[in-house]
Amino acid sequence: MSSQPAHPTLLIPGPIEFDDAVLESMGHYSESHVAAGFVATFGETLTMLRKLFQTTNPASQPFVINGSGTLGWDLVAVNLLEPGEDALVLSTGYFGDGFADCLRAYGANVTKLDGPIGGRPQVADVEKALSQKKYKVLTVTHVDTSTGVLSDIKSIAAAVKKVSPETLVVVDGVCSVACEELAFDDWGLDAVVTAGQKAIGCPAGQSISMFSGRAIQAVQNRKTEPATYFASMRRWLPIMQNYEAKKPSYFATPSPQLVHALNTALKQILAKPLTERFNKHIEVSDRVKKTVTDMGLKIVATKPEDQSHAMTAIYLPEGVAIPDVLPKLLSKGIIFAGGIHKEIGTKYIRFGHMGVTAVDPRRNDVEKALEALKGVLAECGYKA
Amino acid sequence: MSSQPAHPTLLIPGPIEFDDAVLESMGHYSESHVAAGFVATFGETLTMLRKLFQTTNPASQPFVINGSGTLGWDLVAVNLLEPGEDALVLSTGYFGDGFADCLRAYGANVTKLDGPIGGRPQVADVEKALSQKKYKVLTVTHVDTSTGVLSDIKSIAAAVKKVSPETLVVVDGVCSVACEELAFDDWGLDAVVTAGQKAIGCPAGQSISMFSGRAIQAVQNRKTEPATYFASMRRWLPIMQNYEAKKPSYFATPSPQLVHALNTALKQILAKPLTERFNKHIEVSDRVKKTVTDMGLKIVATKPEDQSHAMTAIYLPEGVAIPDVLPKLLSKGIIFAGGIHKEIGTKYIRFGHMGVTAVDPRRNDVEKALEALKGVLAECGYKA
Numbered sequence: 001m002s003s004q005p006a007h008p009t010l011l012i013p014g015p016i017e018f019d020d021a022v023l024e025s026m027g028h029y030s031e032s033h034v035a036a037g038f039v040a041t042f043g044e045t046l047t048m049l050r051k052l053f054q055t056t057n058p059a060s061q062p063f064v065i066n067g068s069g070t071l072g073w074d075l076v077a078v079n080l081l082e083p084g085e086d087a088l089v090l091s092t093g094y095f096g097d098g099f100a101d102c103l104r105a106y107g108a109n110v111t112k113l114d115g116p117i118g119g120r121p122q123v124a125d126v127e128k129a130l131s132q133k134k135y136k137v138l139t140v141t142h143v144d145t146s147t148g149v150l151s152d153i154k155s156i157a158a159a160v161k162k163v164s165p166e167t168l169v170v171v172d173g174v175c176s177v178a179c180e181e182l183a184f185d186d187w188g189l190d191a192v193v194t195a196g197q198k199a200i201g202c203p204a205g206q207s208i209s210m211f212s213g214r215a216i217q218a219v220q221n222r223k224t225e226p227a228t229y230f231a232s233m234r235r236w237l238p239i240m241q242n243y244e245a246k247k248p249s250y251f252a253t254p255s256p257q258l259v260h261a262l263n264t265a266l267k268q269i270l271a272k273p274l275t276e277r278f279n280k281h282i283e284v285s286d287r288v289k290k291t292v293t294d295m296g297l298k299i300v301a302t303k304p305e306d307q308s309h310a311m312t313a314i315y316l317p318e319g320v321a322i323p324d325v326l327p328k329l330l331s332k333g334i335i336f337a338g339g340i341h342k343e344i345g346t347k348y349i350r351f352g353h354m355g356v357t358a359v360d361p362r363r364n365d366v367e368k369a370l371e372a373l374k375g376v377l378a379e380c381g382y383k384a
Numbered sequence: 385m386s387s388q389p390a391h392p393t394l395l396i397p398g399p400i401e402f403d404d405a406v407l408e409s410m411g412h413y414s415e416s417h418v419a420a421g422f423v424a425t426f427g428e429t430l431t432m433l434r435k436l437f438q439t440t441n442p443a444s445q446p447f448v449i450n451g452s453g454t455l456g457w458d459l460v461a462v463n464l465l466e467p468g469e470d471a472l473v474l475s476t477g478y479f480g481d482g483f484a485d486c487l488r489a490y491g492a493n494v495t496k497l498d499g500p501i502g503g504r505p506q507v508a509d510v511e512k513a514l515s516q517k518k519y520k521v522l523t524v525t526h527v528d529t530s531t532g533v534l535s536d537i538k539s540i541a542a543a544v545k546k547v548s549p550e551t552l553v554v555v556d557g558v559c560s561v562a563c564e565e566l567a568f569d570d571w572g573l574d575a576v577v578t579a580g581q582k583a584i585g586c587p588a589g590q591s592i593s594m595f596s597g598r599a600i601q602a603v604q605n606r607k608t609e610p611a612t613y614f615a616s617m618r619r620w621l622p623i624m625q626n627y628e629a630k631k632p633s634y635f636a637t638p639s640p641q642l643v644h645a646l647n648t649a650l651k652q653i654l655a656k657p658l659t660e661r662f663n664k665h666i667e668v669s670d671r672v673k674k675t676v677t678d679m680g681l682k683i684v685a686t687k688p689e690d691q692s693h694a695m696t697a698i699y700l701p702e703g704v705a706i707p708d709v710l711p712k713l714l715s716k717g718i719i720f721a722g723g724i725h726k727e728i729g730t731k732y733i734r735f736g737h738m739g740v741t742a743v744d745p746r747r748n749d750v751e752k753a754l755e756a757l758k759g760v761l762a763e764c765g766y767k768a
Binding site: 010017018029032105195252 | 388389391394398400401402407408410411412413414416417418419450451452453454455457458461462467485486489490491579587588589590609610611613615616634635636637638639640642719721724
């Protein structure tokens with residue numbers, strides 16, 4: 001079976017459990033970041049990202065930069081907007097609010113539309129906001145990891161095309177890329193920013209993103225130079241283009257080991273049709289949601305159509321506390337996360353069921369986790 | 385012997401060859417970034433950095449952030465300076481110039497003192513510049529990887545204390561930390577920024593830095609909020625303090641695998657006195673420099689006291705070209721780097737001799753590399 005030592009199963013909304021081959025790639029022997037072998041690996045990795053994001057438009061541009069999911073927000077905030085420009089932020093929790101904070105840090109003028117707790121802003125409200133002011137960008141969190149709320153990116157992008165087609169559509173896909181349907185070209189997206197350690201199944205340490213030709217043009221046509229160095233897309237653009245063309249190039253040193261791990265993870269993902277992968281995540285998510293609902297528990301994302309397939313945020317029963325539940329789960333070999341929503345954070349737990357946990361038939365993570373949760377709640381005196 | 389597959393020996397000025405145990409740590413099974421086990425590892429890693437940088441002042445603050453050495457420049461540029469403030473940059477090559485570019489990107493008013501090619505600005509000139517204008521920060525590249533020039537940090541820091549004690553002394557230690565003497569407290573430094581993939585011997589992917597209490601105060605006392613999110617030291621400060629206090633904390637997801645690798649590398653380094661490590665690097669460097677000089681070759685860093693012990697930049701003989709030399713070296717299993725100095729880049733090669741290559745007695749990297757270089761130059765028709 002696995003070459004990894006025995007360890008509790010990590011079922012938080014990222015980092016997730018990793019496949020053996022991906023972890024083995026992390027230990028790749030040292031290579032020059034500008035030598036032919038590594039340049040070929042990096043170039044192939046960037047090309048595979050086009051498939052993962054479902055874009056065949058040659059103007060689309062992938063970026064892989066050492067950092068984290070958060071750095072993707074900075075890329076958007078400092079490159080796509082100039083100080084004082086307007087951004088419409090759709091928030092479904094902690095991470096939507098964080099994206100707004102990041103945009104403000106760089107001087108954007110932010111209007112935030114909040115969904116109710118466990119829900120999302122309505123498309124009609126989005127259309128209304130777009131008709132009242134001209135926004136340079138709209139940002140939306142595909143799956144807000146704090147609530148497990150899924151946004152309807154296709155409908156929002158269509159609303160933008162209808163009401164304010166010049167507005168760039170930016171998706172925080174940190175907890176959705178590689179597990180939720182996300183069609184870059186078909187839906188007309190301008191930026192999707194993500195990270196490796198969620199459904200892609202690669203250890204944390206990279207900001208992974210795709211920008212449209214239109215977004216790249218917006219960066220090139222800026223009146224002011226972006227006030228950043230490490231996060232400057234103008235500086236990174238020729239580097240990414242060179243790597244993909246298999247030409248050595250240098251701005252800041254990438255992590256060859258993380259790139260190898262991402263390469264391995266992407267090859268595994270793309271070996272099967274993406275639809276099959278998305279359906280598998282839906283199937284597992286449906287099973288989780290049915291089981292916890294049957295146990296009498298409530299899901300933070302209220303309506304079924306608002307529920308992410310990557311994770312489930314579950315309210316604990318009255319009188320049962322996170323500091324009791326998480327250690328008891330750990331003693332049964334299962335790691336869930338606590339809540340992080342600013343208003344309801346102490347009341348719910350989060351169960352990530354992405355990547356190998358959802359798609360590897362040799363694993364039994366979900367069933368083990370659901371059994372453990374049942375047992376723990378019973379120990380806490382809860383009767384379904 | 386090594387558990388790594390056979391591969392050419394990477395002797396560029398970083399990334400360097402890695403120890404087996406460090407690479408094995410890269411494949412650590414997945415952990416939550418806020419779980420007790422990983423928090424303890426990260427906290428211990430931060431505490432070990434204090435020893436590596438030679439600071440016992442509790443006000444000193446280590447940071448480890450996903451990124452690269454370059455991100456350290458951004459930390460300095462956007463946090464220690466406010467737009468329009470003055471920076472004095474001492475440049476000994478490509479990376480000194482890069483630090484100046486980064487500072488300018490964030491709006492600093494930069495005065496650059498350039499050394500001659502292969503040399504460094506004189507301390508008297510530094511004192512003169514400091515006496516003519518009040519600089520918020522002075523930056524100096526300890527070892528400029530483009531030239532192999534070593535700066536005299538101790539004397540420069542002393543000059544600052546004498547002429548302009550309020551000026552913050554910032555060292556780019558990317559190619560010096562863990563191989564050159566660098567005494568944070570004793571020399572009165574305010575910031576040293578580095579990366580893992582040079583003498584520390586950890587795969588690339590992290591910005592590793594130490595800031596003095598005075599530097600942290602400068603960040604806290606700013607009149608304006610730094611225009612950044614991911615590189616905001618105000619946001620990272622409580623996170624680093626919490627990790628070191630073994631308390632879970634979250635701003636952006638660190639890379640548990642890279643932190644484990646750094647932890648392993650630091651344990652190896654700190655198992656012996658640092659002086660012994662520095663002396664070993666000097667001994668190896670002296671051997672390299674003597675051998676190439678005996679071969680009739682010239683070293684880019686002209687004076688012995690200006691020569692780094694981490695690497696050697698070597699002019700090729702007249703009529704011998706980099707595109708001939710590097711592939712021939714590779715065929716003998718040795719990887720050197722080409723030049724990257726904007727004026728002399730095509731005329732020299734760079735040989736990194738840091739980390740395990742210098743200190744692991746089981747390896748024979750340096751002798752193999754010198755033999756290979758002799759053989760290749762002979763094949764190219766060069767006679768010593």
